[in-house]
Amino acid sequence: MIDDTARDPSSKIWYALPGGYFDVPIDALDPMPGSEQETHLDQVLALVLDVVPEDQRDRYASALRDVRYMAAQMRSEGVVACSLGMHYADDGSAVMSVFTVALRDIEWAPAKITAVRAVSVRECQEEIELLTLPGDRPASISDTVITMPALAGVPSQDLYQCNLYIPTPSGAQLGVLTLSSTAVGSRKHYRDMMEGIAHTVSFHDPLPEIERVVRGAGPDRPSDGIQDSIVADFG
Template identity: 80%
Template sequence: MIDDTARDPSSKIWYALPAGFFGIPIDALDPEPGTEQETRLEQALALVLDLAPEDQRDRYTGALRDVRFMAAQMRSEGVIACSLGMHYADDGSSASSVFTVALRDIDWAPAKITAVRAASLRESGENVGLLTLPGGRPASICDTMITMPALAGIPSQDLYQCNLYVPAPSGTQLGVLTLSSTAVGSRKHYRDMMEGIAHTVSFYDPMPEIERAVRGDTADGTSSIADDIASDFG
């Protein structure tokens, strides 16, 4: 399935996600003040609150406020896309995750140096690995475990986080793809999945090439295309 965003002429980075992820419109959740988008958001939130049980109205109001704050925070940190994932872990339990994509401007450097530097300089980053993507492009991956402090009504819990760093061909931008999940027992599956996602990252529109391959118009005369990313969660 090809998401509509793949055909967005304003896109700056392309990637494929396995089944089980759905996009969150962070731009729509953090509109510019005074715009039509803000008016529509306010109307939508008012509708949600009208449908909320009277004794839980304050709880819903707080949750919606937190969602808007998180969207604004992500955008301020350069996040341009966000998706929520839901899969089944090996033990049959559900494993939820958050996947984000950020595009950062950087000083020019050879791509391999940028990839290694980005992963090695990450605070508390572990298991740093260098990847070779299609076309011989370098990328890096690292992951770590973070202990989240206890909050009001929420106990302390461990969080698994995996980061991909993919330098753009220009050498002046860096794609940062991050997956976070409290399903720490599935960390190996998530790391394998992120490595699969890395091989789909592109900084130019891949759709014409994909469509030619689907039609069987590949350069070598074959009709095969790269295997779909498969989640290890069943």
């Protein structure tokens, strides 16, 4: 299934996610001040608060402010997409994860050096691995488990985090794909999933090639080698 966002002409990065992930509209949650989008957001938030019991209104208002603040923080750090995942663990319990994609401007360097450098500056790097993506593109991946400090009303807990680093063809930007989850027992599953996602990442629109493969006939039909490559990357 191809999401509508894949056809956004302003897109700078494409990737495939497994089922169970839902986009968070961070742009809509952090509109430009004075814009029409900000007016619409304020109207929606007002409607939400109107249906909340009066004794809980302050708590909901605070939570909504926190959401807007987090959206602004993500955008300030170059995050261009965010998705929430809900899946079932092996024991039948529900597990959640957060997946983000960021594009960061970097000083130019050969792609392989950029991939190595990106993963080596992590403070808590574990299980570091260099990847070779389709087209012999270099990338790197690392994951770790960190302990989050206790906050008001929230006990201390372990958090699993996996990071992918993929340099753009120009060498002037770095794609950083991050998955975070408190389901540390599913670490291997998430690591394998992120490696699979890495092989679908593209910095040019792959849809025309994919759609030619889907049609599978006529003069636009790609060679078997290209078709095999696309199937391997996108399923």
